[in-house]
Amino acid sequence: MTQTACTPRVAVIQDLSCVGRCSLGVAMAVLPALGAEAAVLPTAILSAHTAFSEFTFLDFAPEAGRILDHWRRMELRFDAIYIGYLGSVELVELAARFIELFRRPGVRVVLDPAFGDHGRLYTGFGPDYVRAMRGLCARADIILPNVTEACFLLDVPYGEDAAHSAMLAERSAALLRGELRNVLITSCRFPGGETGLICVGDDGFEYPHEELELACHGSGDVFASAFVGLYIKCGRVERAARAAADFTFECIRNSMRCPDHRWYGVDYERMLPALIRTGEEFER
Ligand code: PXL
Numbered sequence: 039m040t041q042t043a044c045t046p047r048v049a050v051i052q053d054l055s056c057v058g059r060c061s062l063g064v065a066m067a068v069l070p071a072l073g074a075e076a077a078v079l080p081t082a083i084l085s086a087h088t089a090f091s092e093f094t095f096l097d098f099a100p101e102a103g104r105i106l107d108h109w110r111r112m113e114l115r116f117d118a119i120y121i122g123y124l125g126s127v128e129l130v131e132l133a134a135r136f137i138e139l140f141r142r143p144g145v146r147v148v149l150d151p152a153f154g155d156h157g158r159l160y161t162g163f164g165p166d167y168v169r170a171m172r173g174l175c176a177r178a179d180i181i182l183p184n185v186t187e188a189c190f191l192l193d194v195p196y197g198e199d200a201a202h203s204a205m206l207a208e209r210s211a212a213l214l215r216g217e218l219r220n221v222l223i224t225s226c227r228f229p230g231g232e233t234g235l236i237c238v239g240d241d242g243f244e245y246p247h248e249e250l251e252l253a254c255h256g257s258g259d260v261f262a263s264a265f266v267g268l269y270i271k272c273g274r275v276e277r278a279a280r281a282a283a284d285f286t287f288e289c290i291r292n293s294m295r296c297p298d299h300r301w302y303g304v305d306y307e308r309m310l311p312a313l314i315r316t317g318e319e320f321e322r
Pocket of ligand 1: 053055060061084086087088091123152158255256257258259
């Protein structure tokens with residue numbers, strides 16, 4: 039991975055949910071803690087994430103297109119491109135255009151499909167969005183679907199046991215086309231009752247860990263941001279993924295003291311000093 043004296047700049051393409059600790063809000067805290075600049079391209083602005091029973095949604099596509107064009111005229115360069123929740127098929131197309139314009143040799147594209155969880159699509163998404171996201175996956179280097187998203191991408195029924203996760207991992211090899219080199223599935227189940235990561239592709243590995251009782255919204259976003267920040271430091275998928283999973287796990291454990299976190303997102307704020315220390319260890 040290219041390391042220069044400049045702070046690495048990551049283009050972050052996802053929504054701004056004003057409340058609920060996810061997406062850009064998380065990326066703008068976690069990436070700087072890992073010594074990276076977050077250059078943000080908002081795709082939509084919401085009052086809160088879409089798991090709340092009500093939310094406002096401003097489609098930012100027209101302005102996002104103007105921002106992209108300006109960045110192009112500036113000849114901005116990025117060390118990585120991180121794409122998360124987009125919000126419409128038009129915005130998936132914008133993200134594809136962004137990759138085409140700004141990917142240079144060595145610039146990794148990390149995509150969190152961010153369209154569903156617990157066996158269901160998020161509010162506002164249908165089959166057309168899944169289809170568009172399938173196309174975008176082939177343009178990324180690494181994708182980070184959870185089990186639900188992997189099921190939709192592969193068009194297989196949702197399941198929650200270890201046998202299902204193993205089947206999903208096997209089938210995921212079918213997603214490795216185009217630029218895509220690694221499918222890193224989160225929230226997998228393992229035979230010992232653990233939960234964790236399965237990576238299929240060039241850097242295949244498994245990382246089970248103890249299951250926590252709490253499922254918090256935004257934990258996938260905490261994992262993805264930490265993964266991107268650590269990955270650009272070390273260039274190693276497995277090392278970055280394990281450390282990002284450990285960080286996310288500790289954040290969720292830390293969230294158990296207050297029931298609000300289930301909806302209002304992972305309590306990552308007080309864990310940032312520990313993340314900074316992890317980042318420093320990656321430099322040694
Ligand atoms: O955490 C993923 C996410 C991101 N952005 C929005 C969401 C969600 C999950 O519900 O609704 C707007």
